[in-house]
Structures are given as structure tokens and as C-alpha cells.
Amino acid sequence: MTLSTKLVIVIRADLPAALAANAAAVLALSLGGRLPDPPAGDAKDGSGERHAGLNPHPVPILSATADQLRDLHRSARADDDLITVGFNEVARQARSYDGYLAALATTPANEIDYVAVAAYGPRSRITALTKRLPLYAAEAPVSAEAGRTHRKAGLFPTVEDHRFSSPANVGERQLLHDMLRAQRDTLALKCAGVAEALARRAVPPSTLSLLGLIRHLADVERRWFRQVLAGQPAPPRFSSATNPDGDFDDAVPExxxxxxxxxxxxxxxxxxxxxxxxxxxxxxxxxxxxxxxVSLRWVLVHLIEEYARHNGHADLLRERIDGTVGM
Incomplete structure (x- = not known):
């Protein structure tokens, strides 16, 4: 099912997990009654049992600072094509709904802080409003897979890991090329098995993500080999003069x-x-x-350095996603 609309919930980044879950539930209930279309129809499983229809939209849960939430709420409400619901501090601190209404009536708009904001509308507009916001990540411990608990990287490869097992006394071209391949393979390994979390910006407020690194390094390879060395008219795929950080900022989980x-x-x-x-x-x-x-020799050394730097970023991103270290 291809959807032309999009639904997001954005939660204040410093909100504890329990309060974040509560805020998401409040907004989901509040927004659901305002959506123009009902949930999808009921379905049956292989045993013939009926399952209630669900909202067909994926619902990314993003995070933002208090200032970003205030700006998001203001911008979303100004767009008549969007349906926007804000959960604010006045509501969170009230003991009853009547108490909330009374307190809200005496609070100026510029003094209202938001705990979370939900927005629904045309996909392109929702994406434009939220594309720089990372996924919400509760500060909870993550567990590494068995065998992935040692922080020391695999400088001495296992039998199955051939990244750094090429000969160490070969000619310069092969040696540099082999080292570049090893760095590429390291990034591929860091990104393996976490497809749904590739776009997660796991170290806020940075917009770095594993998906962003893939996009960035695709443009890096393209620049040095196609543009510079081969002389081809090959502009970047994921960034531009008007959107220089598009490789990272537009790395959305789609x-x-x-x-x-x-x-x-x-x-x-x-x-x-x-x-x-x-x-x-x-x-x-x-x-x-x-x-x-620049020579091909310089480009190879530079690419090895570039990958090594970003593989350090990938170390932290992957550990934050699922606890895996030492890959």
C-alpha cells in the first residue's frame, strides 16, 4: 500500500521512557479521532480468527529539544493541510482535564512548553518539517549479541573474517586497494542486520546515522573517482550546494x-x-x-583515512542501536 500521507510523533528528547510512552499514547488517541480516514478493515489470520484493523501508516517516534518542539508545533499549525496535536506541560501537570482547561485559559501561548507533538498530512510536508529530527531513544541499556561483547576491534581476524587478511608485503597498488576494501567491508559489517535502524540518529543532537554514512561515502567515492580522476560530470547524488548536508539530513527510515x-x-x-x-x-x-x-595514490590514502574516520562514528552508532561492539 503506497500512502501519500504521513504521520509522525515527536517527543522531547529528555523525557523519561515512561513519560514518553504516555505522551505518545495521549497523542495517538487525540490524533486518531481527527484523521479523515478510518483504520484499515479487519483481517483474519490463517486460523480464521479476526484481528482489528490497524492504522496503515508507519508511525516514526522522533525526538526534539523543547525549542524545536515549540517551533514544530507553530509551523505545523500554520499549515492548513496538516492535522496537528500538541501535548504540553500545562496538560501533563494538570490533575484533571477540567484543571487543564482552566490552567490553559490563563497561560499565554508564548509560555507554553511542549512535551510532544503529533502531525499528519501530505508526506512531503511532514518530511520537510521533521527530516532533521532523530529517532527517539530512551536512555535504556542495550544488550549485545553473544560473541560481540569485547570492545577491542578484530585486528587479528577470525577464520570467517577476511577483511585484514590480505598479504602485508605486496605491491603498493594492491596494498592500498586491499586496505580500502577492508575499510569498506568494515562499514558494511557495521550496517548488517539492523535495516530498520539504519537511519536512527543514535547520538543526538548529531544527525549522523549509519544510513547517512552510506550515502555520504557513496558521494565521496563518486567525487574522487568519477569527478576528479576520471573527469566525468558527476554531481553528488545526496547533497548539493543548496543542501550540503543532505547526505545525512535526508537519510530518513523509508x-x-x-x-x-x-x-x-x-x-x-x-x-x-x-x-x-x-x-x-x-x-x-x-x-x-x-x-x-592529486594522484591516484593520494586519493587511495585519503579514502582509507575517510572510511577509517567514519567507521569510528559507525562504532558508536551501532553500539547505541543494539550494544554490538568490537566488529
Whole structure:
């Protein structure tokens, strides 16, 4: 089912998990009665038992600061095509609904702080309003998988892990290429098995995510190998002069966005690997607006450094998602 509308709930980032769950429930009940379409029809399982119809929308639970929530509520309410419900501190602190109404009537709008905000409407407008907000993450401990509990990275690979097992005394081209492959494979490993959490911005207020790293590094490979060394007119896929952080900011948890990121990254890697293999030698050069003339040798060293830096980010992101360390 393809939906042209979108529903989100945004919760204040410092709200404890129990209060966040309460806020989400209040907003879901409040917003549900205002939606133009009823939930999907009832369904039956394989045993013939009936299951009540559900809201067909995925409901991402995002987080924001108090100031961001206030701005979000103001902007969403100003858009007549959106349905917006805010759960504010006046309501949270009231002991009864009548008490809430009485307190609200004496509180100026500019003094109302929001605990959470829900919004529904055209997908593009909801995305534009919330695309910079990370997923809500309660500060609860996460458990690592068995065998993934040692923080020390695998510098001495297991039999199954061939990332750093290439010969250490080969020629310069193969050595640099093998090290670049190992860094790429490390990022792929960090992103494996957590498809639904790839876009999670697990270290607020940073917009870094594993999906953002994939998109960013696809553009990095594209720039150095296609643009600089091959001289192709190949603009970035995920960022632009007007949206320089689009690779990270627009990394939203939607299947089409995730699939496009993986496809782009693998396409750019395939082009780079062919270019490296076919190059006359490591001294061939291209021109870059930042560094001037650069050699293939310099680009390979730079890419190894770039991946190594972002794999450090991926270490923290993956640990925050499911507790896995030492990959």
C-alpha cells in the first residue's frame, strides 16, 4: 500500500521512557479521532480468527529539544493541510482535564512548553518539517549479541573474517586497494542486520546515522573517482550546494531511501574498483578544486583515512542501536 500521507510523533528528547510512552499514547488517541480516514478493515489470520484493523501508516517516534518542539508545533499549525496535536506541560501537570482547561485559559501561548507533538498530512510536508529530527531513544541499556561483547576491534581476524587478511608485503597498488576494501567491508559489517535502524540518529543532537554514512561515502567515492580522476560530470547524488548536508539530513527510515543508498554506494565502489585496476600506475592525476592536482595514490590514502574516520562514528552508532561492539 503506497500512502501519500504521513504521520509522525515527536517527543522531547529528555523525557523519561515512561513519560514518553504516555505522551505518545495521549497523542495517538487525540490524533486518531481527527484523521479523515478510518483504520484499515479487519483481517483474519490463517486460523480464521479476526484481528482489528490497524492504522496503515508507519508511525516514526522522533525526538526534539523543547525549542524545536515549540517551533514544530507553530509551523505545523500554520499549515492548513496538516492535522496537528500538541501535548504540553500545562496538560501533563494538570490533575484533571477540567484543571487543564482552566490552567490553559490563563497561560499565554508564548509560555507554553511542549512535551510532544503529533502531525499528519501530505508526506512531503511532514518530511520537510521533521527530516532533521532523530529517532527517539530512551536512555535504556542495550544488550549485545553473544560473541560481540569485547570492545577491542578484530585486528587479528577470525577464520570467517577476511577483511585484514590480505598479504602485508605486496605491491603498493594492491596494498592500498586491499586496505580500502577492508575499510569498506568494515562499514558494511557495521550496517548488517539492523535495516530498520539504519537511519536512527543514535547520538543526538548529531544527525549522523549509519544510513547517512552510506550515502555520504557513496558521494565521496563518486567525487574522487568519477569527478576528479576520471573527469566525468558527476554531481553528488545526496547533497548539493543548496543542501550540503543532505547526505545525512535526508537519510530518513523509508525503504526506497535505504535501497537507493545501498545501490548508489555499490555502484560507486564498482566504478572505483575498475578504475583502480585499469589505471596505468598510481601517479596518474586529476584536478580537484580543493587540493589542485592529486594522484591516484593520494586519493587511495585519503579514502582509507575517510572510511577509517567514519567507521569510528559507525562504532558508536551501532553500539547505541543494539550494544554490538568490537566488529
Amino acid at each position: 525503504p526506497t531511501v535505504i535501497a537507493a543508498a545501498h545501490r548508489a554506494w555499490h555502484d560507486e565502489i564498482a566504478f572505483a574498483d575498475t578504475f583502480i585496476a585499469d589505471a596505468r600506475d598510481l601517479d596518474i592525476e586529476g584536478h580537484d578544486t580543493w587540493r589542485g592536482s
